[in-house]
Amino acid sequence: MRYVIAAYAACLTLLAVFAVVGAALVFEATGPSDAAEAAANSHSFNLITWELEHLPQKWLYKIGGIFREEQGSDDEALQRYFELGDEIGRLAGDAPGSDELARAEDERGDLEARVEDIIEGRVTSVLEEQNLALEPPLFTDLGLIFPPLDFELDPPPRVLAVSPRDRIELDDSYLLTPGLSSETALAIESSVETDDPDVSALVVTSGGVATYPSVINEGRSYERIVDTVFHEWLHQYLIFFPLGRSYFEGGEARTLNESVANIAGSELARLYFEKYGGLEPETPPPTPGPSSTPAPTPDPAEEPFDFSAEMRALRVEVEEMLADGRIKEAEALMERKRTEFEAKGRYIRRLNQAYFAFYGFYADTPASIDPIGPKLATLLEQAGSPGEFVRQASGITTQGELDRLLGGG
Numbered sequence: 001m002r003y004v005i006a007a008y009a010a011c012l013t014l015l016a017v018f019a020v021v022g023a024a025l026v027f028e029a030t031g032p033s034d035a036a037e038a039a040a041n042s043h044s045f046n047l048i049t050w051e052l053e054h055l056p057q058k059w060l061y062k063i064g065g066i067f068r069e070e071q072g073s074d075d076e077a078l079q080r081y082f083e084l085g086d087e088i089g090r091l092a093g094d095a096p097g098s099d100e101l102a103r104a105e106d107e108r109g110d111l112e113a114r115v116e117d118i119i120e121g122r123v124t125s126v127l128e129e130q131n132l133a134l135e136p137p138l139f140t141d142l143g144l145i146f147p148p149l150d151f152e153l154d155p156p157p158r159v160l161a162v163s164p165r166d167r168i169e170l171d172d173s174y175l176l177t178p179g180l181s182s183e184t185a186l187a188i189e190s191s192v193e194t195d196d197p198d199v200s201a202l203v204v205t206s207g208g209v210a211t212y213p214s215v216i217n218e219g220r221s222y223e224r225i226v227d228t229v230f231h232e233w234l235h236q237y238l239i240f241f242p243l244g245r246s247y248f249e250g251g252e253a254r255t256l257n258e259s260v261a262n263i264a265g266s267e268l269a270r271l272y273f274e275k276y277g278g279l280e281p282e283t284p285p286p287t288p289g290p291s292s293t294p295a296p297t298p299d300p301a302e303e304p305f306d307f308s309a310e311m312r313a314l315r316v317e318v319e320e321m322l323a324d325g326r327i328k329e330a331e332a333l334m335e336r337k338r339t340e341f342e343a344k345g346r347y348i349r350r351l352n353q354a355y356f357a358f359y360g361f362y363a364d365t366p367a368s369i370d371p372i373g374p375k376l377a378t379l380l381e382q383a384g385s386p387g388e389f390v391r392q393a394s395g396i397t398t399q400g401e402l403d404r405l406l407g408g409g
Contacts, residue, residue: 036162036172036201039191043184045157045175047211054213058120058150061113074118079279081115082222084108089219112153112218120149123229126272130387134240147236150213151229155179156206157215160188163200163357165327168319170250170357176203182349189350202354210235222279226272231265234390241394252372253397258361259376260393267386305344310337311366315356319369322353375402382406 070077084104091101124145127133134146155178162172176188185203192201207228209215214232216225238244238257246253314337321330331352338351348355360368376393379402383389396402 036160036192036196036199037174039188039195039201040160040174040176043176043180043188045177047175050215051211054152054154057113057152058116058213061117070114075277077111077114078118078222081108081111082279084111085219116151116153119226119229120151122272122276123226123233123268124149126230126268126275127233127387130268130271130385130390132237132387132390134237147212147233149229149233151208151216151232152213153218153225154215155219156209156217158185159204159206159358160192161202161204161354161358162192163353165198165200165331165353166325167322168315168353168356168360170354170361171199173358175209185349200353200357202350202352202358204355204358208232212236223269223273227265227269230268230272231261234261234264237390238394242397243394246397249397252399255361255368255370255372256376256393256396256399256402259370259372260390262362262365263376263380264386264390264393267380267389271386307341307344307346308366310341312369315360315369318353318356372399372402375399375406378406 072080084107088101088104088108091098091104095101127145127149133144157175157178158180160174160176161170163169164171180188180203188203189201193199205217207217207220207224208231210232214229214236216228216232220228235244235247235257238260239247243253243257243260247257248254314334318330318334321327321333334351334355338348341348341351359365360370362368365373379393380386380389383392392405393402396405
């Protein structure tokens with residue numbers, strides 16, 4: 001057994017080395033070499049520094065647990081952490097710089113490592129139940145989840161996405177520092193588009209990044225955080241299979257990868273909350289009394305707003321306009337629709353070719369019209385479980401291979 005443990009420890013060491021080396025390669029690949037990268041350079045996100053700072057933290061926390069006695073239950077710790085997140089958001093708007101805000105931030109900071117550890121343990125349990133443990137030589141009897149769950153609740157880097165104006169295609173994407181203001185984002189986009197009038201640029205906020213450990217957006221809800229933890233771990237897991245290794249080829253391979261992680265991540269998160277439950281609301285919603293003002297009756301003549309259908313229809317129309325060379329007309333249409341969506345409660349800061357290019361890789365989202373999304377939904381149903389869906393999808397790299405899995409090729 002000690003040889004098995006030693007081998008596993010050696011694999012963890014190699015994983016740490018790969019994480020830093022991988023960060024170095026990504027950082028080098030996203031260094032300034034053209035107009036877009038030069039515009040982003042002063043705000044670039046240094047993956048190497050981030051990895052070196054955060055990689056040891058999980059293991060230091062676990063070692064420290066030998067001497068630490070936690071207060072309250074795991075559910076109480078989770079409840080308090082997310083309550084503090086809501087409180088910090090309120091105080092940041094109402095009382096910036098106040099002692100009360102500082103105290104709330106300190107208390108949440110003290111809980112962060114414990115909350116990460118709780119979620120990691122619960123996510124690992126769900127993955128084990130779905131038989132997603134890797135079984136390389138020496139580990140077959142241990143059934144260990146590899147890579148081990150490890151994430152950091154932190155402001156995630158933002159992403160600069162660049163597409164040609166005459167078609168929807170992600171040419172490049174660059175990691176930027178977290179927390180950029182809207183003004184700075186606009187300045188970066190403007191600089192890129194001024195230097196190269198043939199491209200469309202957009203700075204987007206990411207929910208997480210599959211570094212190791214993963215960066216998970218600390219400002220999200222408990223439900224969104226758990227979903228994103230599964231999503232980013234799946235990217236790490238898939239790198240050991242053909243689907244993950246083909247990610248940087250772009251095109252179908254990247255769409256398949258992102259869509260599998262999206263679909264499986266959501267299904268695994270559903271199982272997580274079925275097993276562990278969610279957070280208790282701080283106060284129950286008020287029961288309407290007899291004197292309450294009744295809700296307004298919807299106008300039967302007004303059709304319900306279907307954001308997904310509207311976005312997909314817009315994507316099709318924009319693609320057709322761009323194919324006909326009507327670039328300015330397509331851009332005017334996207335801006336007009338963006339304003340209409342905002343009036344109906346769906347805010348999008350900028351809606352352009354780069355928006356569709358970036359979000360179109362997620363074939364199960366409204367920004368995509370790719371048939372891969374519905375096909376993967378069919379594969380999930382056919383597989384019978386999220387774990388089996390991931391195992392089947394992990395070996396494919398093209399839509400043709402997906403069709404053959406579905407029996408259509």
